Amino acid sequence: xxxxxxxxxxxxxxxxxxxxxxxxxxxxxxxxxxxxxxxxxxxxxxxxxxxxxxxxxxxxxxxxxxxxxxxxxxxxxxxxxxxxxxxxxxxxxxxxxxxxxxxxxxxxxxxxxxxxxxxxxxxxxxxxxxxxxxxxxxxxxxxxxxxxxxxxxxxxxxxxxxxxxxxxxxxxxxxxxxxxxxxxxxxxxxxxxxxxxxxxxxxxxxxxxxxxxxxxxxxxxxxxxxxxxxxxxxxxxxxxxxxxxxxxxxxxxxxxxxxxxxxxxxxxxxxxxxxxxxxxxxxxxxxxxxxxxxxxxxxxxxxxxxxxxxxxxxx
Amino acid sequence: xxxxxxxxxxxxxxxxxxxxxxxxxxxxxxxxxxxxxxxxxxxxxxxxxxxxxxxxxxxxxxxxxxxxxxxxxxxxxxxxxxxxxxxxxxxxxxxxxxxxxxxxxxxxxxxxxxxxxxxxxxxxxxxxxxxxxxxxxxxxxxxxxxxxxxxxxxxxxxxxxxxxxxxxxxxxxxxxxxxxxxxxxxxxxxxxxxxxxxxxxxxxxxxxxxxxxxxxxxxxx
Numbered sequence: 001x002x003x004x005x006x007x008x009x010x011x012x013x014x015x016x017x018x019x020x021x022x023x024x025x026x027x028x029x030x031x032x033x034x035x036x037x038x039x040x041x042x043x044x045x046x047x048x049x050x051x052x053x054x055x056x057x058x059x060x061x062x063x064x065x066x067x068x069x070x071x072x073x074x075x076x077x078x079x080x081x082x083x084x085x086x087x088x089x090x091x092x093x094x095x096x097x098x099x100x101x102x103x104x105x106x107x108x109x110x111x112x113x114x115x116x117x118x119x120x121x122x123x124x125x126x127x128x129x130x131x132x133x134x135x136x137x138x139x140x141x142x143x144x145x146x147x148x149x150x151x152x153x154x155x156x157x158x159x160x161x162x163x164x165x166x167x168x169x170x171x172x173x174x175x176x177x178x179x180x181x182x183x184x185x186x187x188x189x190x191x192x193x194x195x196x197x198x199x200x201x202x203x204x205x206x207x208x209x210x211x212x213x214x215x216x217x218x219x220x221x222x223x224x225x226x227x228x229x230x231x232x233x234x235x236x237x238x239x240x241x242x243x244x245x246x247x248x249x250x251x252x253x254x255x256x257x258x259x260x261x262x263x264x265x266x267x268x269x270x271x272x273x274x275x276x277x278x279x280x281x282x283x284x285x286x287x288x289x290x291x292x293x294x295x296x297x298x299x300x301x302x303x304x305x306x307x308x309x310x311x312x313x314x315x
Numbered sequence: 316x317x318x319x320x321x322x323x324x325x326x327x328x329x330x331x332x333x334x335x336x337x338x339x340x341x342x343x344x345x346x347x348x349x350x351x352x353x354x355x356x357x358x359x360x361x362x363x364x365x366x367x368x369x370x371x372x373x374x375x376x377x378x379x380x381x382x383x384x385x386x387x388x389x390x391x392x393x394x395x396x397x398x399x400x401x402x403x404x405x406x407x408x409x410x411x412x413x414x415x416x417x418x419x420x421x422x423x424x425x426x427x428x429x430x431x432x433x434x435x436x437x438x439x440x441x442x443x444x445x446x447x448x449x450x451x452x453x454x455x456x457x458x459x460x461x462x463x464x465x466x467x468x469x470x471x472x473x474x475x476x477x478x479x480x481x482x483x484x485x486x487x488x489x490x491x492x493x494x495x496x497x498x499x500x501x502x503x504x505x506x507x508x509x510x511x512x513x514x515x516x517x518x519x520x521x522x523x524x525x526x527x528x529x530x531x532x533x534x535x536x
Binding site: 019021026027029030031033034035036037038039040041042043045047048070071072073074130154155157158159190192193214227228229230231232233 | 340341342344345346348349351352353355356357384385386387389390424444445446447448449451453472473474475500501505518519520
């Protein structure tokens with residue numbers, strides 16, 4: 001049966017079946033909703049949940065999809081990003097999944113979204129009150145690579161024994177001269193639980209601190225849900241003499257001239273040519289729509305002048 | 316021990332119990348959950364919640380709707396003395412929620428109680444362990460009014476500066492018991508206050524500071 005025929009059947013029925021609105025059955029949603037409420041009540045604590053098999057493989061965001069499916073309703077507007085971009089495979093397919101299974105509006109504009117599902121980035125535009133950001137998490141346990149036994153890590157969280165994590169950060173400094181963790185940089189939530197913010201670049205860690213939006217984290221394979229309520233202290237671990245620092249980029253975005261944003265490297269040829277562009281595609285497009293230009297914008301290459309400190313390349 | 320309530324003395328009773336469930340349960344429970352999630356994420360904010368559930372007294376229709384949204388066969392429910400022996404209510408819950416009703420408060424995932432004077436102590440409910448603090452009860456406390464008056468000044472995660480809240484009627488022992496509960500973090504119970512048309516939440520992370528209520532009993536001094 002082609003998808004067009006399926007679509008015709010759905011159109012005939014007027015709507016998808018209510019019972020599996022947003023794919024999951026109601027009992028599963030209740031179980032996940034209970035885990036979400038406890039997660040909010042215990043910020044940073046990983047609540048076990050009975051993760052379901054989803055129509056996509058582990059690693060594609062089954063945890064995030066289950067959380068989104070349990071909170072989303074017909075009034076929501078969904079944005080899905082994959083490393084900041086709305087137009088990559090993971091983002092496109094999850095967005096299409098919910099457009100079909102929950103008939104929700106979708107958007108690429110951060111400000112318009114009520115629910116944002118993300119694979120590892122927080123949008124550049126500050127989130128506002130009432131928005132929910134859902135993170136896809138591969139390995140929720142920040143202590144897992146230090147202590148493989150769940151029984152032990154559970155005890156360590158229970159008694160707030162986080163010395164091992166500090167030793168790990170110290171060893172980084174001793175061996176490499178700096179804390180060599182660029183993503184999944186551990187944070188302490190509300191002064192209690194150490195939490196893995198998913199493999200988000202540490203550039204985004206400061207955005208988690210006292211965010212106006214509710215942050216929910218879903219790990220499908222590892223069967224954990226956790227949360228950070230709005231206006232909650234989220235502190236990246238560091239030392240007095242080696243304070244936490246985010247990445248800095250030397251040049252602005254080549255397309256929109258944006259600075260103080262997280263940039264992706266794009267290889268242009270096999271001669272070493274490369275450019276750096278905003279990882280947040282919506283932010284970059286919005287800036288360009290407002291007339292901002294980077295050094296490699298098509299019209300800059302034609303002779304107009306660019307934003308930022310780079311001069312237009314001579315064409 | 317679970318208490319089943321198959322005291323269907325007549326066909327009428329069972330027919331009555333089948334009435335008054337959530338209309339469009341999938342969408343209504345989604346809306347109710349989102350209000351609950353927002354209320355839990357922003358403690359003390361008062362969320363208007365609409366429902367067409369009709370449950371036998373003295374359970375408020377909104378309490379029944381929250382139970383129908385959140386509870387099921389996996390979650391034991393405890394009812395306080397004002398509700399536990401009402402056969403019609405037990406029948407309604409059995410049919411629409413399907414949760415086992417339990418006698419021991421600490422066996423319950425959800426507990427429904429009236430906020431009045433004879434409220435059982437918070438510490439009688441499951442607080443979870445240090446290793447699994449999520450295995451703790453959520454209390455649905457039925458009250459008449461929720462107002463943003465400064466009886467309480469709330470602070471903690473989810474609250475930008477402070478949030479005022481006034482709950483009435485409420486046992487005079489509640490605040491002292493809540494302070495003990497708050498100190499247990501990460502263990503503890505979480506509370507959902509349910510008024511006829513609104514809800515407000517107190518997760519265990521929320522600290523209550525007594526404000527200066529404008530009510531008359533304060534001016535007597």
